Amino acid sequence: MSESLPATLAANPLLAVWLDFTEPGVVTIRSGKVEYGQGVWTALCQIAAEELDVELARVRIAPVSTATSPDEGITSGSRSIEESGSALRQACAQARSAFLSTASDLLGTDLSALAVADGEITDGGARTGLSYWSMSGRGLLDRAAGEPRPAKAPARWSVAGRSVPRIDLPDKVTGRPRFLHDLVLPGMRYGRVVRPPGPAAVLLSPGDPPLPAGVLVVRDGSFLGAVAPTDRMALAAAAALAKAASWQLTASLPDEHDLRGFLLAGPAQTVIVDEQHDQRAAAAVTRTLTAEFTRPFLAHASMAPSCGIACWDEGQVTVWSHTQGPFALRGAIATGLGLAPGRVTVNHVEGAGAYGHNGADDAAMDAVLLARAVPGHPVRVLWRREDEMSWAPLGPAMLARVSAGLDAGGRIASWRQDVWSNGFIGRPGTGGEPRLLALAHRAGGQPISPSADGPPTGAMGSTRNAVPGYDIADRVVVRHRLLTMPIRTSSLRSLGAFLNVFAIESVMDELAAVAGADPLAFRLAHLSDPRGRRVLEQAAELAGWATRPAGADGTGYGLGYARYKGTSGYCAAVARVEAETEVRLTHLWLAVDVGRIINPDGVINQVEGGAIQSASWALRERVRFDRTRITSVNWDSYPILRFTDVPQVEVRLVDAPGERETGAGEVAQGPVAGAIGNAVADAVGARVRDLPLSRDQVARAIADS
Amino acid sequence: MDQHELHVTVNGESHLLSCQPDAPLLDVLRHELGLSGPRFGCGLGLCGACFVLIDGEPRSSCDFPAWAADGRQVTTVEGLLDGDTLDAVQQAFLDEQAAQCGYCTSGMVVSAVALLRGNPSPTEQEVREALDGNLCRCGAHRRVIGAVMKAASEAAGRAAG
Numbered sequence: 001m002s003e004s005l006p007a008t009l010a011a012n013p014l015l016a017v018w019l020d021f022t023e024p025g026v027v028t029i030r031s032g033k034v035e036y037g038q039g040v041w042t043a044l045c046q047i048a049a050e051e052l053d054v055e056l057a058r059v060r061i062a063p064v065s066t067a068t069s070p071d072e073g074i075t076s077g078s079r080s081i082e083e084s085g086s087a088l089r090q091a092c093a094q095a096r097s098a099f100l101s102t103a104s105d106l107l108g109t110d111l112s113a114l115a116v117a118d119g120e121i122t123d124g125g126a127r128t129g130l131s132y133w134s135m136s137g138r139g140l141l142d143r144a145a146g147e148p149r150p151a152k153a154p155a156r157w158s159v160a161g162r163s164v165p166r167i168d169l170p171d172k173v174t175g176r177p178r179f180l181h182d183l184v185l186p187g188m189r190y191g192r193v194v195r196p197p198g199p200a201a202v203l204l205s206p207g208d209p210p211l212p213a214g215v216l217v218v219r220d221g222s223f224l225g226a227v228a229p230t231d232r233m234a235l236a237a238a239a240a241l242a243k244a245a246s247w248q249l250t251a252s253l254p255d256e257h258d259l260r261g262f263l264l265a266g267p268a269q270t271v272i273v274d275e276q277h278d279q280r281a282a283a284a285v286t287r288t289l290t291a292e293f294t295r296p297f298l299a300h301a302s303m304a305p306s307c308g309i310a311c312w313d314e315g316q317v318t319v320w321s322h323t324q325g326p327f328a329l330r331g332a333i334a335t336g337l338g339l340a341p342g343r344v345t346v347n348h349v350e351g352a353g354a355y356g357h358n359g360a361d362d363a364a365m366d367a368v369l370l371a372r373a374v375p376g377h378p379v380r381v382l383w384r385r386e387d388e389m390s391w392a393p394l395g396p397a398m399l400a401r402v403s404a405g406l407d408a409g410g411r412i413a414s415w416r417q418d419v420w421s422n423g424f425i426g427r428p429g430t431g432g433e434p435r436l437l438a439l440a441h442r443a444g445g446q447p448i449s450p451s452a453d454g455p456p457t458g459a460m461g462s463t464r465n466a467v468p469g470y471d472i473a474d475r476v477v478v479r480h481r482l483l484t485m486p487i488r489t490s491s492l493r494s495l496g497a498f499l500n501v502f503a504i505e506s507v508m509d510e511l512a513a514v515a516g517a518d519p520l521a522f523r524l525a526h527l528s529d530p531r532g533r534r535v536l537e538q539a540a541e542l543a544g545w546a547t548r549p550a551g552a553d554g555t556g557y558g559l560g561y562a563r564y565k566g567t568s569g570y571c572a573a574v575a576r577v578e579a580e581t582e583v584r585l586t587h588l589w590l591a592v593d594v595g596r597i598i599n600p601d602g603v604i605n606q607v608e609g610g611a612i613q614s615a616s617w618a619l620r621e622r623v624r625f626d627r628t629r630i631t632s633v634n635w636d637s638y639p640i641l642r643f644t645d646v647p648q649v650e651v652r653l654v655d656a657p658g659e660r661e662t663g664a665g666e667v668a669q670g671p672v673a674g675a676i677g678n679a680v681a682d683a684v685g686a687r688v689r690d691l692p693l694s695r696d697q698v699a700r701a702i703a704d705s
Numbered sequence: 706m707d708q709h710e711l712h713v714t715v716n717g718e719s720h721l722l723s724c725q726p727d728a729p730l731l732d733v734l735r736h737e738l739g740l741s742g743p744r745f746g747c748g749l750g751l752c753g754a755c756f757v758l759i760d761g762e763p764r765s766s767c768d769f770p771a772w773a774a775d776g777r778q779v780t781t782v783e784g785l786l787d788g789d790t791l792d793a794v795q796q797a798f799l800d801e802q803a804a805q806c807g808y809c810t811s812g813m814v815v816s817a818v819a820l821l822r823g824n825p826s827p828t829e830q831e832v833r834e835a836l837d838g839n840l841c842r843c844g845a846h847r848r849v850i851g852a853v854m855k856a857a858s859e860a861a862g863r864a865a866g
Contacts, residue, residue, distance in 0.1 A: 175742020
């Protein structure tokens with residue numbers, strides 16, 4: 001049986017789209033996946049260098065552009081290495097084979113004697129004078145990918161599979177221009193947008209503030225902005241407009257102190273995500289534990305406020321954006337303005353870490369609308385921090401209700417998990433709608449409809465990882481997606497996995513206590529997957545789990561485990577906290593198995609970062625709002641973990657070279673939340689079920705226990 | 706609006722500039738002098754992405770009025786290079802791969818350089834405290850702390866050798 005081509009190569013089959021040898025001594029590769037600090041470009045370069053047999057230093061990766069790059073969808077879901085890596089590897093394997101085959105014809109040499117050494121074709125080890133570059137004019141890449149070719153066996157890898165330094169970091173430690181925010185184009189003007197004072201506010205009148213010469217005001221419905229020769233002038237003009245404008249405010253937001261009430265009030269779309277009935281197991285239940293877990297709305301809170309640049313020229317618009325989906329953004333802009341997609345070009349330029357669908361696409365659309373006022377001039381729009389925190393989509397508030405039954409022997413016999421949440425799927429283009437803020441604010445614009453949540457599976461949306469990864473005979477998992485969206489939500493790193501795994505792992509510890517079992521032994525007793533068992537055992541070993549001190553003396557240890565999406569990378573975490581009411585997280589130990597690894601240090605970096613961000617969500621973060629607007633608009637009102645707060649983090653990679661590559665960026669989110677929750681319960685002797693694990697919530701849980 | 710005249714030394718080069726009275730130093734560095742190292746993050750001095758050295762002291766430049774820099778020495782992350790040679794802290798950040806997105810990196814490098822100038826062999830806790838005004842959203846903290854400790858111990862090694 002022949003394997004099929006990787007999906008994104010099959011969709012973009014022309015080899016010349018992926019590879020270019022035009023510049024002597026240089027291999028230029030193109031991917032549709034964007035870099036935002038996760039290190040994916042470095043790993044993709046390693047894959048290409050390995051498959052083509054060239055030195056890594058020769059490989060350059062071209063910025064993603066809808067004009068030249070393969071369309072590989074959104075850079076999300078920890079799929080870049082799996083998707084783009086596989087496609088590039090196969091494209092390179094086919095290119096190498098085509099060049100060798102042509103060299104064989106030219107040299108009249110048997111193909112089997114030929115090889116490639118750093119891009120030069122060799123015959124029995126001797127140079128032939130031919131190379132990828134000397135043959136680059138022969139059009140060998142102007143062909144569609146053919147039957148899949150076997151790629152180099154990992155055992156023969158010399159560039160991939162090793163830790164290499166990230167290609168983007170030298171610019172970043174020296175402050176060289178690298179980010180979209182640094183891009184200055186000839187003739188560029190600066191735009192600023194005046195956002196409404198709340199999500200449901202409507203602009204009644206922009207007023208008529210005195211503005212300096214050279215400032216252009218753009219108003220379209222409730223979309224209001226200014227374009228000026230300098231950013232300072234645009235900012236001042238926007239401030240003057242904000243002061244002069246009158247708005248109709250509506251109290252459209254829920255009560256921030258009653259998220260449970262908001263989530264359960266509906267209306268909601270209820271679907272069964274997973275169902276496996278075993279009447280014998282269900283009948284054997286002797287004790288049932290039911291508990292509810294919540295998380296608040298969470299902000300992406302990227303370090304850089306979103307930025308976008310756009311330039312109109314003769315009915316064509318070129319956009320520079322740090323979007324995670326350049327092709328989707330192109331489609332959304334075209335749909336929103338009634339343009340043919342061919343009239344829109346989106347060039348990706350790096351931004352700060354995104355962690356999901358933040359304001360990048362919206363800032364690009366802002367620039368597109370403002371730039372129409374000055375055709376021929378690029379207009380750069382930078383959001384204020386306050387806009388980023390209140391207008392970028394948020395990760396939704398969620399509630400997970402678990403009802404788990406133990407049998408007389410202390411085994412889990414049944415599990416039901418219900419999840420209430422707004423949808424996580426709200427990127428531009430979802431459901432055929434552009435879903436861009438500025439379009440919704442224009443005259444006649446439609447409000448952005450409630451976000452979708454993807455197919456009802458354990459891999460998607462709010463129910464990601466709601467299906468426990470343990471051996472449980474009788475189980476039901478149900479999703480309740482809210483059909484109203486007073487606060488705009490979309491994807492945030494790991495989607496529902498963060499809360500679902502927090503809930504599942506909390507219940508696992510509570511069940512273990514009922515069964516009188518050690519949390520590790522209890523999990524292993526319900527986990528037959530050997531890769532899952534191995535990460536649990538390794539994390540426990542790393543943490544010294546077996547010899548940990550007994551809890552409830554103000555120090556606690558906790559365990560958390562999940563296989564991301566149920567189908568991707570495995571991660572187990574152990575947390576150590578010191579807590580009376582204020583939680584101090586001192587240590588995190590993690591073991592991960594993400595299959596075959598391209599850049600081990602890159603994986604460790606991603607897992608460490610995911611672990612610390614998850615700890616920050618679990619311990620500190622909560623979007624605040626009143627009935628009309630988001631009120632946590634800067635770092636003082638939306639605190640995150642700081643240098644004096646972050647724990648020691650130790651990551652062990654569990655070797656699995658024979659397993660397919662999976663992503664690493666999101667594996668830690670759920671297990672770390674579970675581990676911290678369990679460590680807090682171990683330390684204070686009470687279970688906190690509502691995130692974040694703040695002083696107030698811990699004190700409340702202690703009082704209630 | 707009246708323009709202020711501003712005589713400031715940035716990365717060893719003296720400049721005579723004019724600025725609006727409400728312009729923050731960050732604006733002048735980025736827009737007038739074309740420096741990309743100091744980055745805008747919050748506008749209120751809460752995140753550290755815009756940190757520069759002002760007369761040797763690390764400080765946010767997004768909320769520092771440009772006119773107040775008159776007569777002062779300002780050093781940005783770009784000014785820490787000696788020709789093409791990286792400062793020991795910059796090199797240690799590379800050696801330890803101490804970043805993810807890197808947007809906050811310049812501010813951290815500036816804070817760390819200031820720390821080591823005043824305290825060449827800090828404890829880990831002192832490093833954490835010195836960097837506490839620098840936020841990182843990617844979670845690269847452990848590596849950053851490690852990089853600063855490494856830069857310190859290598860400097861100590863050179864001094865001893």
